[in-house]
Amino acid sequence: MIQAHDITVAIVDNSIDPTIYRPVEHWSRTLDVPWKAFTAREGRLPDPAGFSHIILTGSESSIVERELWAEAEAVMVREAIAGGAAVLGSCWGHQLLAYALAGESHVRRAARPEIGWIAIRVEKDSEILGPAGTRPFTFSIHYDEAFDLPAGFEVLASSAACPVEAFRLIGKPVWGLQCHPEIDIPTGLKNLRDLVDRGFKGRDALLEALEQTPRDSGLIRRIVPAFLAFRGEDAGKR
Numbered sequence: 001m002i003q004a005h006d007i008t009v010a011i012v013d014n015s016i017d018p019t020i021y022r023p024v025e026h027w028s029r030t031l032d033v034p035w036k037a038f039t040a041r042e043g044r045l046p047d048p049a050g051f052s053h054i055i056l057t058g059s060e061s062s063i064v065e066r067e068l069w070a071e072a073e074a075v076m077v078r079e080a081i082a083g084g085a086a087v088l089g090s091c092w093g094h095q096l097l098a099y100a101l102a103g104e105s106h107v108r109r110a111a112r113p114e115i116g117w118i119a120i121r122v123e124k125d126s127e128i129l130g131p132a133g134t135r136p137f138t139f140s141i142h143y144d145e146a147f148d149l150p151a152g153f154e155v156l157a158s159s160a161a162c163p164v165e166a167f168r169l170i171g172k173p174v175w176g177l178q179c180h181p182e183i184d185i186p187t188g189l190k191n192l193r194d195l196v197d198r199g200f201k202g203r204d205a206l207l208e209a210l211e212q213t214p215r216d217s218g219l220i221r222r223i224v225p226a227f228l229a230f231r232g233e234d235a236g237k238r
Contacts, residue, residue, distance in 0.1 A: 007053060007228055009035040010046035012073065014059035014092055020194050023057035026182040030224045040069050048080035053228060056093025058180060063095040063107045063144045074100035086173035086230045091142050094176035098146035101169065102153065110145040112161060113202050116209030117216065120157045120165045120179060127226040128175055129156055129166060136217035138179040139188040143202065145178065173230035181219040188214065
C-alpha cells in the first residue's frame with residue numbers, strides 16, 4: 001500500500017464560475033496530504049508524471065457540448081491512467097472519465113436532472129463506497145450522465161434516476177462518482193440558493209431540492225482515504 005509521504009494529489013478544477021462553484025475549496029478540505037490545483041478552463045493541466053493521485057472535479061460545463069479544454073483534459077486523463085496514477089472523477093469529472101476511456105457514445109443528456117440529496121444503491125462491494133446493498137445519501141446536481149459502459153468497466157452504484165452513479169475501471173485505481181460527496185449540507189444549500197439567484201437552468205428542480213430535508217451519510221470520509229490508499233501497481237492485487 002502507498003505510504004502517506006509518497007502521495008501527491010492534483011486537483012483538476014473544472015469549474016467555470018468560481019463565484020458559484022469552488023470545487024478546490026471543497027475537495028482540499030478533505031485532504032491531509034500535499035496537493036496542487038490546476039484550472040482546466042485556463043488550459044492548466046497537471047503533468048501526470050508528477051502526481052500519484054488525480055481528482056477531476058465537477059463543472060457547470062456539459063460533457064455533451066465539450067469545450068476544447070475538455071478534450072485536452074481527456075488526453076491528460078488517458079496518459080495519467082496509462083502511467084499508473086490513481087484517478088477519481090466526480091460529477092462532470094465522472095462523465096469525462098467515461099468519455100475519455102469509453103467514447104462519446106457513452107455520455108448523454110440525463111432524462112431528467114438529479115438535483116439535491118439522493119439515495120444511491122451500492123450494487124457491488126467496493127473500497128470507496130462500502131458493502132453492496134447499502135443506500136447512502138449524498139448531494140447531487142447533474143444534467144448529463146454516463147451510460148451503458150462497455151466491458152472493462154464495473155458499475156458500483158445506481159440510483160432511481162441514474163443507472164451509473166459510480167463505476168470503476170477494472171484492474172486500475174480509477175473511479176467515477178456521479179454524485180458530489182465532497183459537498184456537505186451547508187455548502188449544498190448555499191450552492192442551490194446561488195444557482196436560483198443567478199437564474200441557472202432547471203429553476204423548478206433547484207427549488208424542489210431546496211424543499212427537501214437534506215441527508216448526507218458522510219461518504220466522503222470513506223471515499224478519500226480509500227482512494228488515497230491506492231496506486232496503479234496496487235490495482236491488480238485487490
